[in-house]
Amino acid sequence: MRALTIGRRAVCAGLASLPLARPSLAAGAAPLIARKATVQLAPDGYPASEVWAYDGQLPGPLIRARQGARLTRRLQNDLEVPTSVHWHGIRIDNAMDGVAGLTQDPVAPGGRFDYDFTLPDAGTYWYHAHTSSMEQVARGLSGPLIVEEPEAPDVDRDEILMLGDWLLDPESGGFMEPMAHPMMMSHGGRIGNLVGVNGRHDYALTAQKHERLRLRLINSANARIFVLRLQGMSGWTVALDGMPLTQPEVVETEIVLAPAQRVDLIVDVTAGEGAPAGLLMLRDDDSWEALVDVTISGRSARTVRGAPAALPANPKMDLPDLDGARTLTMAMEGGAMAGMESAMFEGERLGFRELVERGQFWSLAGQVGRSGTPFASLSRGEPVRLSLTNRTVFPHAMHLHGMHFREVLPDGGFGPMRDTILSLPQEPLEIAFVADNPGKWLFHCHMLGHAASGMTTWIDVA
Structure with a gap:
């Protein structure tokens, strides 16, 4: 425990x-x-x-x-x-x-x-x-x-693991108040003191050796970044944020899951009866603890299976053609220990101190919060390259509504399709997408306290 x-x-x-x-x-x-x-x-x-x-x-x-x-x-x-x-x-x-x-x-x-x-x-x-x-x-x-x-893929079971945390007052059982605490809003966000899966503090599974599971991990936490590791299981990543990978990728390192991100794994149980197995979580003190305990009972087959086949592709997953793409830049600024000189808020330019007095700590491209004017007005079908510069000292899980995007890699290639990507401080990041879904689409940090205190904007696709 x-x-x-x-x-x-x-x-x-x-x-x-x-x-x-x-x-x-x-x-x-x-x-x-x-x-x-x-x-x-x-x-x-x-x-x-x-x-x-x-x-x-x-x-x-x-x-x-x-x-x-x-x-x-x-x-x-x-x-x-x-x-x-x-x-x-x-x-x-x-x-x-x-x-x-x-x-x-x-x-x-x-x-x-x-x-x-x-x-x-x-x-x-x-x-x-x-x-x-x-x-x-x-x-x-x-x-x-x-x-x-x-x-459906060739698996024995399909398990949904919805990860979350809660910030509670142990004396009353209620949520810690105020919700919009300036310390949390201006730092890493509202991170809970209780962590669990599927609404339980003691979530556990039973499995057999050599059983094959599909694990669907969903990070529903307000701000927590989960760093995870498999124990007594080996597996492959087959999809990110709902979008299938071209080929399954062997899980060789830790799995990093930012707020709102999802990952689909196909795993084989390798542990025998009595051996530890489960999904481990990295704690703040750099130790590992079981987030999901798996009890092994019996054996489903004598040997493990071969690598799984890729999931079928979803529509509109072609790599974007960036010839003539619109190029946009967005700086993320603000927060504790970094701040910003000034930004636009509700139609006027305010200094950082004035913004803090109004409960606003963050900006995207010089704008605090959603304004009446979109960050970009795009034509339907227009390819876009968006460069993100994180000038803060905190990571941000940036989420685009209505469309998926790909990271543009340093070698000019593309990462997998996603709807939420983790931007780390002082690390350049570029994403590309085709504006193929008409409407007004939000783009914001899914550390929800950051979004509520300035880190929210929108694009308009005609």
């Missing part, structure tokens, strides 16, 4: 709530009800916590549908504040993207909104609140969305 300190007391690290292993909802099924619920997040002996959750479940109901299907869901808002739902990573119709104030009005308390869209891509995705998302996601409003390939 792993232990972290919460305030003055040590507890087992994790989340305790409903297990994810429950019947999935087909496309077009029951509505999503955003409401308050009381759950035992902390281990037994600590007070229960009031959360905001879809259908009162943490994580929210598993939505599973086939590629090409039409997904319809009615959001029913039983909270006392407005909300909306973003379908993260889905190349969706703009009106269904769920960004309050940009693609739709927020759904008022007692109100409803019908989401209705096709699912063009197979893969691992998720959904979460996108109104005051830093607070609403932190309080529990998120869930997994799985789009199945026409033909």
Whole structure:
């Protein structure tokens, strides 16, 4: 059992709530009800916590549908504040993207909104609140969305592992207040003191030696970057952010999963009965602990199988042709220990001290927060090269709505398709994409406290 300190007391690290292993909802099924619920997040002996959750479940109901299907869901808002739902990573119709104030009005308390869209891509995705998302996601409003390939890969089991953390007051069981604490907003973000998987502090699996599993990892945390390692298992990465790799890549090093990123692994269990196995997490003290314990019982085959086949490609995964591409540059500035000289905020240029007084700490391309003018106005089908310069002392998980992109590598090649990429301080980064989805699309840091305090902009595709 792993232990972290919460305030003055040590507890087992994790989340305790409903297990994810429950019947999935087909496309077009029951509505999503955003409401308050009381759950035992902390281990037994600590007070229960009031959360905001879809259908009162943490994580929210598993939505599973086939590629090409039409997904319809009615959001029913039983909270006392407005909300909306973003379908993260889905190349969706703009009106269904769920960004309050940009693609739709927020759904008022007692109100409803019908989401209705096709699912063009197979893969691992998720959904979460996108109104005051830093607070609403932190309080529990998120869930997994799985789009199945026409033909499933050759695996024995498909396991969804939704990673998350929570920042709780051990004395009351409530969330640490204030949500928008200046220290967290201006530093690494709201990082929890409890860590868990699928809503549990003690999530565990059983498996057989030589069994082959598909592990779908989703980082739903507000700001935590997970560094992970396989124990008693060997495997391959087959998809990132829902998009299949051309060929499976052997997992030889740690897996780094920034907020909002996903990775699909196909793993073979190599440990025998009684041997340790699971998914390990790197702690702050550089030690490793089990995030998911796997108990080995029996043997499914005498030998391991060969390397898995690649997953079938999704539509529109061709490498971009950058001849004549629009070139854009974006500097990330602000935050503690770096700051910025000045930036535009609500139509006027303010110095860093004035911005801090308004609870704003970050800027993108000299702009703090979403303005009425897009960062770029693009023609449909236009190729784009966007150079990102991180002048802060913190990493940022940059997420583009509505489209996927590829990193432009130093040798001129391209990385895999993604919707969220980790930008490290002082390390140049360039991404490329084709603006093939019309509408107003958000581009922001998915350390949600950073987005809420300035690191949010948008592009307009005509």
